[in-house]
Amino acid sequence: MLLEYRLVELPLLSPFTTSFGTQTVRRALIFELRSNGVTAYSECVTDEEPHYSYEDNYTALHIIRDHLVKLVSDLPKPEEFLRRASAIKGHNMAKAALEMLLWDYHAKLENKPLYKFLGETKGYADVGISIGMDEPKNMVERVGEALNKGYKRVKVKIAKGKELKIVEAIRSAYPDAPLSVDANCDYTLSDFHILKALDQFHLLYIEQPLEHDDLIHHSKLAKLISTPICLDESITSTEKCKKAFEIGAARVVNIKPGRVAGLFPSLEIAKIARSFGGHVWVGGMLETGVGRSFNISFASLSLVDYPGDTSPNEKYFEKDIVLNPFKMVNGRITPNHGAGIGIEVDYERLERVTKTRGTLLEVVQT
Ligand code: OSB
Ligand code: MG
Secondary structure, three states: OEEEEEEEEEEEEEEEEEOOEEEEEEEEEEEEEEEOOEEEEEEEOOOOOOOOOOOOHHHHHHHHHHHHHHHOOOOOOHHHHHHHHOOOOOOHHHHHHHHHHHHHHHHHHOOOEHHHHHOOEOOOEEEEEEEOOOOHHHHHHHHHHHHHHOOOEEEEEOOOOOHHHHHHHHHHHOOOOOEEEEOOOOOOHHHHHHHHHHHHHOOOOEEOOOOOOOOHHHHHHHHHOOOOEEEOOOOOOHHHHHHHHHOOOOOEEEEOHHHHOOHHHHHHHHHHHHHOOOEEEEOOOOOOHHHHHHHHHHHOEOOOOOOEOOOOHHHOOOOOOEOOOOOOEOOEEOOOOOOEOOOOEOHHHHHHHEEEEEEEEEOOOO
16 A cells, blocks of 8 residues: 655646735645555645645645554545544644545445445536636626636625625626625624625625634624625534534535545535535635545535536646546536546646655555
């Protein structure tokens, strides 16, 4: 058995700007496990900067190398791995990287596609797009292109002081488009009057307006505005999800398996949200084709009822590290039918974009 990692660097086709900064490259940790004739993969959703959360590529690699790898030497089922890892506080993205690797591994051992292995499936994912901040006129253009391509929902990034111009411009060009905004934590409760002004634009929801770990002020905000609140950063566990719905802090959850320690907690979170009458969709972190295939498998579950940020590979990269990128047809993407995540890795491309690599675990079978 051999477990290796690589740090890869893929330039983004266009810069991606959120309220916390601009990203021009995706620097990702990719994991590859070989055992019992199976090759499994995963991707850690961390990046270079700890802006979205406190984790970055180096904290993730540290936690994986020094604390988590020893928990996977017998290749446990994902749920068992998380039980073992529960003594380690936080570091969900690091945990998710190994948790998802184990899902791919076990699905491949049983020769089943991951999306069928996870639960009841629609057989496809409804696809939305996340558009970065730019001059409002450029954002209107990007929204128009996305609608023409058939995206089922368009989300645009906003920041404090820029939101009204952006949303006004888009709404005057596309009055009825299924539109949402993502603030990535740029406001505080005392800014509620700005957020209230967005009510007139009948947005589907506003994503993570307040602090990254807040629930209480989101529940207060929910009583002051009519636009539904969708939580992203704040939902880091099943317990947080329960509390959010108990106090009315959210009506929608953006589930990113990487943020919540993997697919097993993602399933639990989706069930909790739906049991409260909430809605769920699958977010993204500009993943390469490796991470993307997990997101699309999860997004195809019947539990997931809203279109997510799971654009096809070509939105992000000129050339991804997989030979079978996803294609969007009529606003839908079909998950890969091959075993596990069903990707075919483009090893030539992977070699070219690898910056560093190393072995995490090597067990010689006797
Ligand atoms: O908040 O959803 C977010 C990208 C990086 C970090 C945070 C977020 C995003 C996106 C892009 O919105 C989603 C995607 O297309 O992968
Ligand atoms: Mg978000």
